[in-house]
Amino acid sequence: MVFENATRFWGQLYLVNYALGIAAGIVLELQFGLHFPGLLDVAGEVFGAPLVVETLVAFFLESTLLGLWVFGWHLFPRALHAAIFWAVVITGYVSAFAVMVANGFLRNPTGYVLEGLPGEQVARITDVGALITNPAALLSSLHVVGACLMAGGFVLVGISAWHLRRSGGGLRLPTGPEEDLWRHSMRAGIWTGAIGVLFAQAFGYSQFEYFDATGAVDGNAAIGVLLEVMMRTADLVFLGALVLPLLLIAGALFRMRGRRALYATLTALLPLPFAVAIAGWLVRELGRQPWIIQGVLRVDEVTSDQSARAVLASLVLLVGLMVTLAALDWWVLGRLARGGISRLVLGAEPGDVLRDDGAGADVLLRFGVVDTPDGGAGAPGGDGRPHDGPAPEVAR
Amino acid sequence: MNAAAWAVLLAALVTGWVVLDGAVQGAGATLLQERDPDGSDRRREPAERRVVLAAVGPLLLPGEVWLIAALGVLVGVFPHAEADLLNAGYPVAITLIASWALRDAGIWLRSRRPGHVWRDVWDVVLVVASIVLAGSWGALLGVAWGSGLAALGLGILAVVLTRLHGDAVVAWRLRRTGPLPVVVTSVMIAAPVVGTAIAAWPRLIEGGISAQALETLGIVAIVVLPVVLALQVVAWWLVSRPLGRRDMLFF
Numbered sequence: 192m193v194f195e196n197a198t199r200f201w202g203q204l205y206l207v208n209y210a211l212g213i214a215a216g217i218v219l220e221l222q223f224g225l226h227f228p229g230l231l232d233v234a235g236e237v238f239g240a241p242l243v244v245e246t247l248v249a250f251f252l253e254s255t256l257l258g259l260w261v262f263g264w265h266l267f268p269r270a271l272h273a274a275i276f277w278a279v280v281i282t283g284y285v286s287a288f289a290v291m292v293a294n295g296f297l298r299n300p301t302g303y304v305l306e307g308l309p310g311e312q313v314a315r316i317t318d319v320g321a322l323i324t325n326p327a328a329l330l331s332s333l334h335v336v337g338a339c340l341m342a343g344g345f346v347l348v349g350i351s352a353w354h355l356r357r358s359g360g361g362l363r364l365p366t367g368p369e370e371d372l373w374r375h376s377m378r379a380g381i382w383t384g385a386i387g388v389l390f391a392q393a394f395g396y397s398q399f400e401y402f403d404a405t406g407a408v409d410g411n412a413a414i415g416v417l418l419e420v421m422m423r424t425a426d427l428v429f430l431g432a433l434v435l436p437l438l439l440i441a442g443a444l445f446r447m448r449g450r451r452a453l454y455a456t457l458t459a460l461l462p463l464p465f466a467v468a469i470a471g472w473l474v475r476e477l478g479r480q481p482w483i484i485q486g487v488l489r490v491d492e493v494t495s496d497q498s499a500r501a502v503l504a505s506l507v508l509l510v511g512l513m514v515t516l517a518a519l520d521w522w523v524l525g526r527l528a529r530g531g532i533s534r535l536v537l538g539a540e541p542g543d544v545l546r547d548d549g550a551g552a553d554v555l556l557r558f559g560v561v562d563t564p565d566g567g568a569g570a571p572g573g574d575g576r577p578h579d580g581p582a583p584e585v586a587r
Numbered sequence: 588m589n590a591a592a593w594a595v596l597l598a599a600l601v602t603g604w605v606v607l608d609g610a611v612q613g614a615g616a617t618l619l620q621e622r623d624p625d626g627s628d629r630r631r632e633p634a635e636r637r638v639v640l641a642a643v644g645p646l647l648l649p650g651e652v653w654l655i656a657a658l659g660v661l662v663g664v665f666p667h668a669e670a671d672l673l674n675a676g677y678p679v680a681i682t683l684i685a686s687w688a689l690r691d692a693g694i695w696l697r698s699r700r701p702g703h704v705w706r707d708v709w710d711v712v713l714v715v716a717s718i719v720l721a722g723s724w725g726a727l728l729g730v731a732w733g734s735g736l737a738a739l740g741l742g743i744l745a746v747v748l749t750r751l752h753g754d755a756v757v758a759w760r761l762r763r764t765g766p767l768p769v770v771v772t773s774v775m776i777a778a779p780v781v782g783t784a785i786a787a788w789p790r791l792i793e794g795g796i797s798a799q800a801l802e803t804l805g806i807v808a809i810v811v812l813p814v815v816l817a818l819q820v821v822a823w824w825l826v827s828r829p830l831g832r833r834d835m836l837f838f
Contacts, residue, residue, distance in 0.1 A: 213691055228673070240804055247807075508685055520692075558831060
């Protein structure tokens, strides 16, 4: 029961967040051709290859699987349904790694050779292994994965803490299914975040190995400040990751005196890993300037021939749109997070969802709902065919 | 895989997108209109809109990924062709991205809050964004023909065809009699893509990467594509079922 609630509640937040990820990814994918065509002309083969793998392999699988997970909810057996989501997770990580291989090539180009006359040079892949094991891809991927796990941990902890602060609790056992969910999620979040910060820190510091070899990152004062903020935050989160698991012993975190103040602090800290992740990407991207490919190609050599006015107009339009959508998305996430497990749409019976939408009897009949107080359990399917598959995953 | 095989794959990916996502665009464009059996048009009730979104909902994620994959192939295998196409079609590419993001946001967010105002506003956004998305796509195809007139013509054609296709797919899922069968509208909506692929063929092949890199990437594609296709078939099976009580009304 608690796992079903957890899947539906956190799954719904995951999906709403996913929507913004797709929208932003579409913009990013077309950016190269629209505004940096010179990058494709010179390094299309090397930089583009990992993007082909990402889109054609990883994201294709991930998105299809996620669609099956959402819309096959009442059709697949429970174990298969859970396995589909793990496959979404794995393909998501492969996707992130492929993108980091492309980005790592820009930061620390290896495994390639420039061919052709000066001024018309084209990069060719000479060593696929070197491209993949590039420390700027491998170490940075593990760093990013750690940062993502840390952010996920903060989300689980921050939202669970918000609910626990309101529900009071303080007993040895949770008072009901809702508090049970928040306690489980708090534990899961603390462990996820602790593992995340270990990865983020270990592979964050180990990146200095190639930073030092390919040119300092602290040439720019702003980057130095951002880097310092990122490292000191990680140190503090690391200390938290040492203390919080200890508080899970005998459920102390859910019973101890002064827990409400701690819950409030944990909720207030929710945006922290996101701010630090943005700082991390700024260090990464600004640290490479003025190069688009470190030491090989400068940004001003690859920009498109579009007029400054056209580029400015598109920048204002797309940035304005994405910022608006992000704000709306976060607002919706906040409302859904506060709503808890009441009226979850993900995993609900279609008849219940439609009844909330004010559907008439004819529409409801299609979804197997006859207008009786028990809500149509055992009613014939609206499509007039017997359903002989596995039992619906979500019992009402 | 040589350049020609990659170009065929690219055309197949784009065709897959127009057939699958075209249904979502068409259903979005006609979200507010219902044609009653007597032939008169009226505004759809909120619950009816929800049923339409449920009918095409399972196509969104497995559908739009085809264009993302096609763009990935364009960037990674035909980078020079992509740079040329987007340079010539800059304004429609920008409206394509913007309307795509808005359409997606509309579908994902509209049912997440219960309020009438919230949903009604998103429904209008969804209608407009779906039409602009279809039109921008058609126009971008026209740019590949190298003519402004083709861009205008294919843009309008795409808007009309997606409406017919969306209607057909929704009618099929609800097991109603639609104006046209899904097979017919699928062929109609795919035809401009196939035509454009043939017309733009020489410039596409020229804009490719080295033969050796094509081979290496080809191995990856050949290994993974069967798995992708198998999963896609399961996704299509979800949609081929009549909409009923085992479906998920997430959108």
